[in-house]
Each structure stands twice: as C-alpha cells, then as structure tokens.
Amino acid sequence: MLTGLTQSGILPRPAAPNLQLTQxxxxxxxxxxxxxxxxxxxxxxxxxxGADSLDRFELVLATEEQFQLRMADEDxxxxxxxxxxxxxxEHSR
Numbered sequence: 001m002l003t004g005l006t007q008s009g010i011l012p013r014p015a016a017p018n019l020q021l022t023q024x025x026x027x028x029x030x031x032x033x034x035x036x037x038x039x040x041x042x043x044x045x046x047x048x049x050g051a052d053s054l055d056r057f058e059l060v061l062a063t064e065e066q067f068q069l070r071m072a073d074e075d076x077x078x079x080x081x082x083x084x085x086x087x088x089x090e091h092s093r
Contacts, residue, residue: 018090024066025086032062042083063089 030037035049060076069092079085
C-alpha cells in the first residue's frame with residue numbers, strides 16, 4: 001500500500017490546513033525550484049512553476065530530507081501540486 005495515499009491513489013484532504021506546514025512546503029518548493037516564494041501558491045502545479053523531471057526528483061529528495069520521511073516512487077509520481085505535497089507530508093508524519 002502506498003504511504004500517505006488512499007488505495008484509490010487520491011490524497012485525502014485534511015480537516016483543517018496546517019498553515020505552518022503549508023508555509024514550510026512553499027519555502028522548500030521555492031528554494032528547490034529557484035522560483036520566487038510569492039509565485040508558489042498551494043494551488044500551483046510543479047509544471048506551472050517550470051519544474052522538469054530532474055527538478056521533481058530534487059524536490060522529492062529535499063522533501064525527504066527536510067521532513068525526515070521516505071517517499072515511494074509511486075507516490076512521488078502522483079504528487080503534482082504544492083497542495084498535494086502538503087497533504088502527503090501531513091499524512092506521512
């Protein structure tokens with residue numbers, strides 16, 4: 001079973017957003033993708049932020065390091081936006 005994802009492959013929505021976690025993920029994405037933090041919104045997709053496959057791989061590594069978790073390849077492929085990443089980290093803790 002995939003860590004952090006439901007069996008259908010959909011990330012569950014949290015009851016209330018963790019604002020500090022959201023900010024931490026936005027800063028991580030900004031730093032890793034070298035984009036202004038003002039352009040990193042929860043609704044932003046990594047494609048919209050100009051991320052290619054290498055950028056996404058670096059983002060997975062940075063996420064694993066910062067939040068001390070291990071992201072399965074299948075999970076990484078399903079995470080397409082900042083909000084997806086926030087939900088994944090929140091449910092993987």
